Amino acid sequence: MTKQPYALAIHGGAGTILKSTMTPEKEAAYEEALRHAVAAGETVLQAGGSALDAVTASVCALEDEPLFNAGRGAVFTTAGKQEMDAAIMDGRNRDTGTVAGIFGPKNPVKLARLVMETTPHVCMIGEHVLELGRAAGLEFPDADYFFTQARWDALQDTLAMREKGEDDDDPARRHGTVGAVACDRMGNVAAATSTGGWTGKLPGRVGDTPMPGAGNFADNATCAVSGTGHGEIFIRWTAGAEIAARMRHLGETVVEAAEHVVMKDLKDNDGSGGVIAVDARGNLALPFNSEGMYRGWVREGDQPKVAIYRD
Numbered sequence: 001m002t003k004q005p006y007a008l009a010i011h012g013g014a015g016t017i018l019k020s021t022m023t024p025e026k027e028a029a030y031e032e033a034l035r036h037a038v039a040a041g042e043t044v045l046q047a048g049g050s051a052l053d054a055v056t057a058s059v060c061a062l063e064d065e066p067l068f069n070a071g072r073g074a075v076f077t078t079a080g081k082q083e084m085d086a087a088i089m090d091g092r093n094r095d096t097g098t099v100a101g102i103f104g105p106k107n108p109v110k111l112a113r114l115v116m117e118t119t120p121h122v123c124m125i126g127e128h129v130l131e132l133g134r135a136a137g138l139e140f141p142d143a144d145y146f147f148t149q150a151r152w153d154a155l156q157d158t159l160a161m162r163e164k165g166e167d168d169d170d171p172a173r174r175h176g177t178v179g180a181v182a183c184d185r186m187g188n189v190a191a192a193t194s195t196g197g198w199t200g201k202l203p204g205r206v207g208d209t210p211m212p213g214a215g216n217f218a219d220n221a222t223c224a225v226s227g228t229g230h231g232e233i234f235i236r237w238t239a240g241a242e243i244a245a246r247m248r249h250l251g252e253t254v255v256e257a258a259e260h261v262v263m264k265d266l267k268d269n270d271g272s273g274g275v276i277a278v279d280a281r282g283n284l285a286l287p288f289n290s291e292g293m294y295r296g297w298v299r300e301g302d303q304p305k306v307a308i309y310r311d
Contacts, residue, residue, distance in 0.1 A: 012294030069176025074196025179226025229273010
């Protein structure tokens with residue numbers, strides 16, 4: 001039996017990523033972090049590993065990198081706290097696990113996977129799910145591990161603007177998510193997504209990431225999707241599920257379906273951002289309607305690539 005060539009895509013968030021404010025040093029740091037995350041997932045796939053293990057590895061690498069808004073680099077709420085959401089989904093049977101509003105584990109995506117694999121539930125919040133992670137031996141660093149000065153400064157800037165009654169409506173304040181999608185050599189797809197949410201979000205806000213079919217979705221019959229952008233719009237337009245529905249009911253390719261949802265459904269409704277998607281044949285789509293999207297991708301036999309802007 002001929003095996004399916006593997007494919008993997010990752011993202012580190014989308015939004016207003018202006019070349020005019022990007023230094024060569026910072027751009028190089030982002031690109032290196034993206035390469036590292038692609039390599040983490042591809043190493044799994046090269047060894048014959050599953051799509052599920054590959055997306056877990058890639059998202060963990062992104063959560064460990066403070067440049068991105070997930071895990072170590074998570075943004076702060078108006079109360080000066082970090083509340084993280086994460087999700088993972090298995091395309092073989094639509095098994096999924098998600099966590100919302102949590103703080104503690106080094107890698108929230110691993111906690112979401114624990115929910116999927118060890119409980120009868122889809123989404124969990126609160127202290128009990130943290131106890132689940134501790135009992136399973138997940139790493140819980142000191143709180144200082146998650147503090148980054150850049151995220152703290154961004155919160156202070158946001159609060160100062162609101163105090164003056166101002167709001168620059170910068171999409172970048174509503175963005176910041178990491179994710180990965182993969183198709184393994186068995187033709188199975190999976191998706192994983194993790195985020196700190198909005199800068200200056202209200203405590204208790206939950207975004208699209210832990211809502212299956214919105215910011216994270218996987219089904220072998222159609223595709224795996226991970227989104228990044230204005231989460232409330234991704235929820236209301238069920239972005240991930242809509243891409244899959246267009247493939248299933250209209251016969252569109254993953255590229256056609258993802259392009260329509262991102263460039264029409266989301267864009268026309270203040271849904272700035274983008275998605276990464278892969279089907280069970282390893283076809284990849286990475287559309288975005290914002291200035292840029294941190295992204296990387298690889299297909300078996302090709303060299304990995306990373307990009308930030310459209311060119």
